[in-house]
Amino acid sequence: MAPFIRVFLLAALAPALAIAQPAGRSDPGQDAPAEAGIRAAPSAPVASLLAEADASYARRDDPAQLAAHRARLAEAEKLAPGDYDVLWRLARLNFWLADDPKLPGKEKSRLGKTGWDYGDRATVANPKGVEGWYFELPWPKYDARKSKRSLEQALAKNPNNVRVHVYLAELNLKEERFDGWRTELQKALAAPPGRYDAPEERRWQEVARRMLADPPVEANR
Numbered sequence: 001m002a003p004f005i006r007v008f009l010l011a012a013l014a015p016a017l018a019i020a021q022p023a024g025r026s027d028p029g030q031d032a033p034a035e036a037g038i039r040a041a042p043s044a045p046v047a048s049l050l051a052e053a054d055a056s057y058a059r060r061d062d063p064a065q066l067a068a069h070r071a072r073l074a075e076a077e078k079l080a081p082g083d084y085d086v087l088w089r090l091a092r093l094n095f096w097l098a099d100d101p102k103l104p105g106k107e108k109s110r111l112g113k114t115g116w117d118y119g120d121r122a123t124v125a126n127p128k129g130v131e132g133w134y135f136e137l138p139w140p141k142y143d144a145r146k147s148k149r150s151l152e153q154a155l156a157k158n159p160n161n162v163r164v165h166v167y168l169a170e171l172n173l174k175e176e177r178f179d180g181w182r183t184e185l186q187k188a189l190a191a192p193p194g195r196y197d198a199p200e201e202r203r204w205q206e207v208a209r210r211m212l213a214d215p216p217v218e219a220n221r
Contacts, residue, residue, distance in 0.1 A: 042076075042083055049076040050085055057089075060096065061199035069093065084126040091118035101207050144175050160195045162188045162204040169211065178219055185212050 041047060053072035059065040073093060076086045094115030098108045122129065148171060154164045165188035172181040188208040193201035 042080060042085055046076050046080045046083060046086065049073075049079070050089065053089060057093075059199065061202055082121070082125055084122055084129055087118050087122035087125055088129065091115045091122055094118060099203075101203070144171065147171055158196060160191065162201045162208070166204050166208050166211070169208070173216060173219060181215075181219060182212065 042050065049072045053069050053076065056065040056069040056072065060069055070093065073086065073090055076083070077090065080086050092115075094111050097103075098111035098115060100108075103111075148168070151164050151168050151171070154161055158164075165184045169181040169184035169188070172178070172184065185208040189205055193199075193205065195201065
């Protein structure tokens with residue numbers, strides 16, 4: 001079973017990050033002066049590449065779509081290496097890759113560091129942009145009570161969050177609370193993907209199925 005300690009922000013905010021903000025604005029839908037957060041839009045070629053990247057990101061658990069997404073972002077980075085909209089998408093991509101439960105720890109760490117680096121650069125490029133800061137907030141050392149509270153807060157924002165139900169199941173197992181972990185996994189599997197971010201939902205439903213099929217010995221007490 002994958003270790004419980006992961007970046008909680010991705011559990012809480014992955015649904016929001018799955019819906020990319022329009023390039024060139026950090027506060028979409030608001031008409032405000034430039035100093036309040038509106039940035040100059042990327043050049044037409046970069047904007048086109050980002051639009052294509054966003055379309056493929058929505059289907060990123062298809063290897064061909066993931067390859068297309070990576071290629072478009074790589075092209076956009078060559079054209080605009082300091083652009084905020086390029087940088088935060090690169091951070092998001094690397095965290096998605098690093099978060100694959102099947103990856104070995106060393107590769108997770110490498111990709112995670114790359115994601116943090118892009119997040120750092122995004123917040124420098126646009127300190128007011130919320131997307132870059134998604135990757136910058138710290139995650140405290142393991143504390144079961146605080147972890148449970150944070151996960152419950154994430155569920156209050158999105159009761160359908162598959163990843164959070166998996167994390168709660170893992171927390172119950174870690175804390176030897178064997179009466180609730182299956183219930184959390186059943187909640188994770190309760191509905192077909194597509195409620196907020198289908199690739200994210202499919203990834204964590206697969207984890208839930210593996211946990212149910214091969215539970216730790218102590219869970220059968």
